[in-house]
Amino acid sequence: MEAKEILKNHVGKIIQLTDEQFDYFFSHFKIQSFKKGQAIISDGDTVDCEYFVVSGCLKSFFINDDLKMYILQFAMPTWWASDFNALYNHTKATINLDCITDAEVLCLSNGDREKLCKELHPVEHFFRWRTNRGYVATQKRLLSLMNNNVKYRYEELLKMYPELYNIVPKNLIAAYLGVSRETLSRLYAPEK
Amino acid sequence: MEAKEILKNHVGKIIQLTDEQFDYFFSHFKIQSFKKGQAIISDGDTVDCEYFVVSGCLKSFFINDDLKMYILQFAMPTWWASDFNALYNHTKATINLDCITDAEVLCLSNGDREKLCKELHPVEHFFRWRTNRGYVATQKRLLSLMNNNVKYRYEELLKMYPELYNIVPKNLIAAYLGVSRETLSRLYAPEK
DNA sequence: CTCCAAATGTGATGTAGGTCACGCCCCCAC
């Protein structure tokens, strides 16, 4: 399916736009292709865009002073990713975004999003809906991190996103769960 | 200051409404007063409203099977609180909301919020802005929970919200940090 | 096919924070 179709489908689940409106909306996106391992946003960058994933898989992550990586989000097709803090507040990136697999994305600048939200009321509604979902999901993850052990969190993650199991190496899963790769590896080790 | 003034000030920082528009907006809110310790939302309730804090301090929290409490949010004046997951998705509450101190709130129903968002484009913009802030703040907290130890998180919290130190007992601070009250208490114990 | 790097498994040991138990203080309701 075409990138445009995928976006149209996705947006169409939440709001109705006429074909002309959607064409206008879509005209603000730029399609970009990236190779596995390629960086889209790096720590310290100026962040101008958010990215709608058409194909492939991205990760957004934070690297701490000890070079330990924590993954904020895996972004699969129809997910949106960026360093939203830097994007909204016009600060330098503290979050990295790169490609776990080859990927195609649709790129929308902060300015164009705000322009579109102003011009087309339904678009503003769409982005409110999108952020609501992210907000609620992040709150749930925060609670799960405090309340559940690694094994439970791992199984929840795989239940929610089974496709990750095949695409994403375990060390990255561990970095998402906030645990060392060794501990994750030992979860299903036979009793000694 | 009047509840209406406080809300007007808060909303006015983000969007411009005419006086008539704001009066109309405000007419959908109900003011409510609660006593210290009183519950606003309890686990299992149907959740109809979100709450804008005019005075006092609320907490939203989750209780797990072992009756351990995890605090999602302290809500001070001009903050919004609810079980947003239940509210948006029309499910039963899994999050509780109650009063740490006597409190006055402005209550807005889910239906009225959606109606206002539809009728007044700026209102939709306001709520998008509000959720964006919550989303970004929750992501930061998630990273901090994975990356920083208790002492650091405690000091960050007090730096960000110094007023909590005087209002909120330490066992609740611990429940926010995701740590036992004993550990929090030992943070500044003299070396043995 | 071959080789190297990335991914993964696993043992030994260290440590932050949890849990349980107990005691004190303070404040407010009666």
Add this chain to the structure above:
DNA sequence: GTGGGGGCGTGACCTACATCACATTTGGAG
């Protein structure tokens, strides 16, 4: 005043997970 419950400190011990070290497997580039 006094009794009781909430808030808080602290000792003893426990546990989940981190860290370091090294071995083994695997898959993709040449």
